[in-house]
Amino acid sequence: xxxxxxxxxxxxxxxxxxxxxxxxxxxxxxxxxxxxxxxxxxxxxxxxxxxxxxxxxxxxxxxxxxxxxxxxxxxxxxxxxxxxxxxxxxxxxxxxxxxxxxxxxxx
Amino acid sequence: xxxxxxxxxxxxxxxxxxxxxxxxxxxxxxxxxxxxxxxxxxxxxxxxxxxxxxxxxxxxxxxxxxxxxxxxxxxxxxxxxxxxxxxxx
Numbered sequence: 001x002x003x004x005x006x007x008x009x010x011x012x013x014x015x016x017x018x019x020x021x022x023x024x025x026x027x028x029x030x031x032x033x034x035x036x037x038x039x040x041x042x043x044x045x046x047x048x049x050x051x052x053x054x055x056x057x058x059x060x061x062x063x064x065x066x067x068x069x070x071x072x073x074x075x076x077x078x079x080x081x082x083x084x085x086x087x088x089x090x091x092x093x094x095x096x097x098x099x100x101x102x103x104x105x106x107x
Numbered sequence: 108x109x110x111x112x113x114x115x116x117x118x119x120x121x122x123x124x125x126x127x128x129x130x131x132x133x134x135x136x137x138x139x140x141x142x143x144x145x146x147x148x149x150x151x152x153x154x155x156x157x158x159x160x161x162x163x164x165x166x167x168x169x170x171x172x173x174x175x176x177x178x179x180x181x182x183x184x185x186x187x188x189x190x191x192x193x194x195x196x
Contacts, residue, residue, distance in 0.1 A: 025120050029127055036135055043142050051149055055156055075156045079149065082160075082168055086145045089172040094137070097176070 048079045144172055 056071035057064070064072070116124065152167035153160070160168070 021116060021120050025116065025124055028124060032128065032131055036131060036138075039135075040138055043139075047142060047146055051146070052156075055153075071156050074158055078153065078156060078160065079145070082149055082153070083141065083145045085168050086148055086172055087141045089169060090141050090144060091137070093172060093176050 044080075044083065048076050051079055052076060144175060147175070148172065 052072050052075035056068050056075055148168055148171035152164050152171060154164065
């Protein structure tokens with residue numbers, strides 16, 4: 001992982017040309033995007049693991065049985081499906097709240 | 108707020124970056140709420156695992172977010188009522 005702010009720093013006093021500056025800004029944006037996407041994926045995986053372990057492995061045995069494995073695979077699909085659904089409903093509701101609250105903002 | 112002072116950027120780029128970061132932060136907050144709600148609604152709505160959600164599970168998940176919003180605004184209203192009442196007496 002490259003350091004967000006350390007890698008692209010130039011010595012102070014160096015006159016930076018616009019193209020170089022734009023490239024540096026773009027690089028930074030990309031690192032930030034990647035970092036957030038990674039965090040999101042990690043959070044999702046940790047939640048899936050926690051929830052599906054709870055549902056599919058009620059009594060841990062000496063290994064994961066084939067029925068447990070089947071349950072885990074299905075559970076992951078269901079969790080991702082639920083995440084997608086909640087995401088869509090949440091964003092839709094946020095938009096609606098924002099529109100509804102706009103006229104009363106003038107109070 | 109992000110510190111962009113050490114980056115040797117002109118003020119226009121600083122502003123652009125600042126704005127970008129604010130947008131991404133807002134997006135990350137939404138994302139994190141979606142994680143919380145998915146977890147909450149999963150526990151409330153989903154029974155045993157199969158190859159698809161049942162109709163009941165589906166509608167429970169669909170309602171779960173909206174009722175959460177309603178709960179939140181309902182309770183805010185209640186607190187405001189309480190405060191108004193306490194202020195009046």
